[in-house]
Amino acid sequence: MIEPRIIAILESIVGKENVATEKQDVFCYSYDATQMEYLPDAVVYPANAREVSLILKMANAENIPVFPRGAGSGFSGGSLPKGGGIVLVTTRMDKIVRIDTENLVAVVEPGVVTFQLQQEVEKLGLFYPPDPASMRFSTLGGNVAECAGGPRAVKYGVTREYVLGLEVVLPNGDIIRTGGETMKGVVGYDLTRLICGSEGTLGIITSIIVKLLPLPETKKTMLAVFSTIEGAARAVSAIIRGRIIPSTLEFMDHTAIQCVATHSHSMIPETAGAALIIEVDGDSDLVEKQVSSIREIIQPLDLLSFAAAKDDVEAEQLWETRRKVSPSLRRVNPHKINEDIVVPRSRVPEIIRRISAIHEKYSIPIVNFGHAGDGNIHVNIMIDKDIPGEEEKAEKAVRELVEATLELGGSISGEHGVGLSKAPYITMELRPAEIAVMKAVKHAFDPNNILNPGKIFPD
Amino acid sequence: MARGKVAIARAVLSGGIELDDRTYADMSRCLLCGSCVEKCPNDVPTDRIVMAAREVLARKRGLSSFHTAVRHVLKNRGLMKTGAFLAAVLHPLFLRKVPGTSGLRLRFPIPFVSRKRHFPKIAAKPFMDRYPEVVPGEPDKPRIVFFVGCMTNFVYPEIGESALRILRKLGCTVIIPKGQQCCGFPAISGGDRQTFDKLADSNIAALEKYRADFIMTGCASCGSALKEFYPAMLGESKPGLAERFQALAGKTLDAVVLLQRLGFKPEKVQSGMKSVVTYHDPCHLRRRKVTGEPRELLRSLPGAVFAEMENADSCCGLGGTFSVYHYGTSMAINSRKTRSIARSGADIVLTGCPGCMMQISDGLMREGIRKKVRHILEILSE
Numbered sequence: 001m002i003e004p005r006i007i008a009i010l011e012s013i014v015g016k017e018n019v020a021t022e023k024q025d026v027f028c029y030s031y032d033a034t035q036m037e038y039l040p041d042a043v044v045y046p047a048n049a050r051e052v053s054l055i056l057k058m059a060n061a062e063n064i065p066v067f068p069r070g071a072g073s074g075f076s077g078g079s080l081p082k083g084g085g086i087v088l089v090t091t092r093m094d095k096i097v098r099i100d101t102e103n104l105v106a107v108v109e110p111g112v113v114t115f116q117l118q119q120e121v122e123k124l125g126l127f128y129p130p131d132p133a134s135m136r137f138s139t140l141g142g143n144v145a146e147c148a149g150g151p152r153a154v155k156y157g158v159t160r161e162y163v164l165g166l167e168v169v170l171p172n173g174d175i176i177r178t179g180g181e182t183m184k185g186v187v188g189y190d191l192t193r194l195i196c197g198s199e200g201t202l203g204i205i206t207s208i209i210v211k212l213l214p215l216p217e218t219k220k221t222m223l224a225v226f227s228t229i230e231g232a233a234r235a236v237s238a239i240i241r242g243r244i245i246p247s248t249l250e251f252m253d254h255t256a257i258q259c260v261a262t263h264s265h266s267m268i269p270e271t272a273g274a275a276l277i278i279e280v281d282g283d284s285d286l287v288e289k290q291v292s293s294i295r296e297i298i299q300p301l302d303l304l305s306f307a308a309a310k311d312d313v314e315a316e317q318l319w320e321t322r323r324k325v326s327p328s329l330r331r332v333n334p335h336k337i338n339e340d341i342v343v344p345r346s347r348v349p350e351i352i353r354r355i356s357a358i359h360e361k362y363s364i365p366i367v368n369f370g371h372a373g374d375g376n377i378h379v380n381i382m383i384d385k386d387i388p389g390e391e392e393k394a395e396k397a398v399r400e401l402v403e404a405t406l407e408l409g410g411s412i413s414g415e416h417g418v419g420l421s422k423a424p425y426i427t428m429e430l431r432p433a434e435i436a437v438m439k440a441v442k443h444a445f446d447p448n449n450i451l452n453p454g455k456i457f458p459d
Numbered sequence: 460m461a462r463g464k465v466a467i468a469r470a471v472l473s474g475g476i477e478l479d480d481r482t483y484a485d486m487s488r489c490l491l492c493g494s495c496v497e498k499c500p501n502d503v504p505t506d507r508i509v510m511a512a513r514e515v516l517a518r519k520r521g522l523s524s525f526h527t528a529v530r531h532v533l534k535n536r537g538l539m540k541t542g543a544f545l546a547a548v549l550h551p552l553f554l555r556k557v558p559g560t561s562g563l564r565l566r567f568p569i570p571f572v573s574r575k576r577h578f579p580k581i582a583a584k585p586f587m588d589r590y591p592e593v594v595p596g597e598p599d600k601p602r603i604v605f606f607v608g609c610m611t612n613f614v615y616p617e618i619g620e621s622a623l624r625i626l627r628k629l630g631c632t633v634i635i636p637k638g639q640q641c642c643g644f645p646a647i648s649g650g651d652r653q654t655f656d657k658l659a660d661s662n663i664a665a666l667e668k669y670r671a672d673f674i675m676t677g678c679a680s681c682g683s684a685l686k687e688f689y690p691a692m693l694g695e696s697k698p699g700l701a702e703r704f705q706a707l708a709g710k711t712l713d714a715v716v717l718l719q720r721l722g723f724k725p726e727k728v729q730s731g732m733k734s735v736v737t738y739h740d741p742c743h744l745r746r747r748k749v750t751g752e753p754r755e756l757l758r759s760l761p762g763a764v765f766a767e768m769e770n771a772d773s774c775c776g777l778g779g780t781f782s783v784y785h786y787g788t789s790m791a792i793n794s795r796k797t798r799s800i801a802r803s804g805a806d807i808v809l810t811g812c813p814g815c816m817m818q819i820s821d822g823l824m825r826e827g828i829r830k831k832v833r834h835i836l837e838i839l840s841e
Binding site: 022030031260324327328330331 | 460462463466467470475476477481482485499500501
């Protein structure tokens with residue numbers, strides 16, 4: 001329990017109305033998009049960097065853990081207050097400070113919802129590509145902290161590629177600036193890239209400078225349905241090998257298709273073995289050419305049907321179906337173990353074969369979907385924890401999945417982060433010397449370990 | 460937020476959270492607009508969960524004083540003929556004058572009404588008092604039972620007049636059963652299940668009394684009550700009546716859907732002057748997917764140009780009794796709507812719900828924006 005004295009200090013910093021301690025309030029900050037729950041002692045909603053700084057200074061002096069949180073839509077437990085402490089919510093810092101159409105950059109506060117920034121820049125003919133499936137509610141602060149990806153990463157890369165500079169409050173209360181509004185900059189270590197993807201363990205982001213691109217003239221969304229999962233997996237590699245980089249190349253297996261089949265807008269036949277949602281963007285003549293090349297390349301690979309969305313509405317319906325896959329999986333079984341592996345793109349067919357083998361070996365439902373175009377596949381092991389032995393079985397399956405991924409030169413998390421859920425596995429991927437240097441970095445930023453403790457590194 | 464409310468409801472069930480004042484306040488912060496239900500990939504019925512939680516809270520703690528007033532009036536049969544409904548229910552919703560002093564206001568952080576609210580005039584003669592129960596049409600044309608709803612009856616009788624004018628032009632026989640009462644939405648939104656059940660019983664009896672091809676509603680919320688909530692909620696508590704509620708729901712259509720089915724076409728207008736109109740989707744029509752019909756009708760209007768506003772499908776912020784308790788939040792939600800309307804370039808805002816009309820007018824007046832707010836039936840009947 002947190003002392004009333006501490007609550008009084010928090011209230012003096014942000015105002016009484018921006019500190020919550022009642023059970024109903026703190027309860028709503030005990031979860032994220034995983035199925036884990038840890039109750040915080042208090043929730044605080046600062047309005048600016050100065051308030052964040054005062055909160056951290058106090059917490060550092062009093063040795064109270066602070067857990068930064070945006071919209072709480074993370075998939076690895078990264079914002080969960082394990083062990084109790086203060087949850088610091090960034091949603092009041094929700095202003096788009098500036099969109100600079102001369103330099104093609106934008107300055108935003110961390111609580112801005114990703115989709116909102118995209119809509120605003122698109123009105124000006126500009127483009128912010130990172131598009132996590134949660135973009136309609138996730139915040140940019142969270143996206144940067146987790147280095148979020150999304151379907152468009154296959155062509156445009158992940159959040160990291162768009163962050164030029166940050167304002168960050170360190171655990172001791174110091175406010176630092178990293179990077180800037182220039183397209184280049186090599187003075188000192190690249191702290192921007194270090195903070196990006198640091199999962200809220202090094203500092204709290206209070207301002208973000210992002211790079212924008214010109215909005216592509218047009219795009220074309222295609223749905224390719226395959227009779228076999230093998231065909232779809234080979235199609236992914238074939239397209240990339242064919243020197244075409246689509247703006248998205250999304251994969252859904254048979255079970256994923258079934259989960260969303262009941263949705264009104266699903267255009268994918270329930271019986272399909274697998275499907276790819278492929279989007280190309282750019283100048284209109286180039287786009288048309290790419291559509292026909294893709295069709296030619298994938299035609300021999302167990303292709304059942306191929307269609308391009310006739311308008312934006314149909315394209316959006318396809319995407320809506322894709323975005324609903326992840327939350328729909330609970331139709332298979334109540335508990336989801338959500339893995340987020342990534343392998344070199346040419347190894348996609350191989351990893352799919354290995355996953356099928358694991359599925360057969362443990363006879364446990366595994367649903368695969370995701371950004372196959374960049375080798376990032378969301379592998380969801382669906383279990384019912386109430387059935388004795390299921391959890392143990394699933395754990396073994398996860399271990400084998402991790403082993404297979406690493407053997408193929410991959411990584412255990414493409415975009416969700418380690419947080420709590422993948423911490424037990426990081427020693428399988430990182431060697432002791434690598435973990436030691438990371439821990440030294442953490443210690444340099446946060447010697448008292450008050451900021452988001454218990455994340456990334458296993459206890 | 461939907462996720463928080465569902466989590467709290469779950470914690471209440473598992474005993475982690477008490478049903479106290481705070482839970483009551485949390486559950487009251489929902490407009491029952493249903494947009495979370497529409498977006499949910501797992502079809503979680505958050506609106507029903509909130510309604511169920513309110514019901515349990517009302518049983519445990521008693522109804523709030525406002526909802527007690529609502530209950531008292533709604534339960535008196537024949538109230539649609541009397542001024543009682545007006546005095547007790549519509550008064551706090553519309554009237555600027557607040558019973559009690561400013562001292563009272565301070566003691567109760569949730570006063571019945573905000574002084575800032577603008578309110579429409581109450582009709583001199585309620586709609587239902589103007590017509591007999593059966594307005595005969597041509598014998599071979601459809602027979603329509605009209606479920607009027609309180610807002611149309613007392614506040615916007617012109618909606619009823621417009622509906623009647625169109626249906627008579629189409630040759631329909633219009634039946635306005637005298638036994639109909641409030642649809643019960645205001646009661647159930649406060650957790651008063653008993654009153655809701657009683658009103659539903661009376662309404663089903665009144666609506667079944669006449670042979671009819673369709674039952675028409677001109678109020679989005681009444682329509683949702685008849686079409687969604689009667690069969691869903693009463694099907695559970697009164698399994699014997701389930702089939703009848705289903706049958707009733709099947710026959711019930713919103714006015715614009717009915718007009719399309721009847722092949723209605725707006726008349727040619729002689730004048731060259733065209734007004735620009737925009738349309739607001741009431742939540743209780745949007746969630747029933749009635750979004751295409753009103754637009755098609757408006758696009759076919761010879762005397763008007765239809766301009767789509769931004770976020771046409773977002774809530775106006777009324778949420779029935781929600782706006783009584785949380786006027787500030789209600790108007791904050793509304794201000795987005797007001798901005799979209801202002802930017803749309805339209806002279807007239809049309810919608811399919813008298814509740815939305817009241818809320819939108821209030822918002823526009825607060826901002827000093829001079830635009831007409833009308834029910835879609837009004838412009839279609841001209």
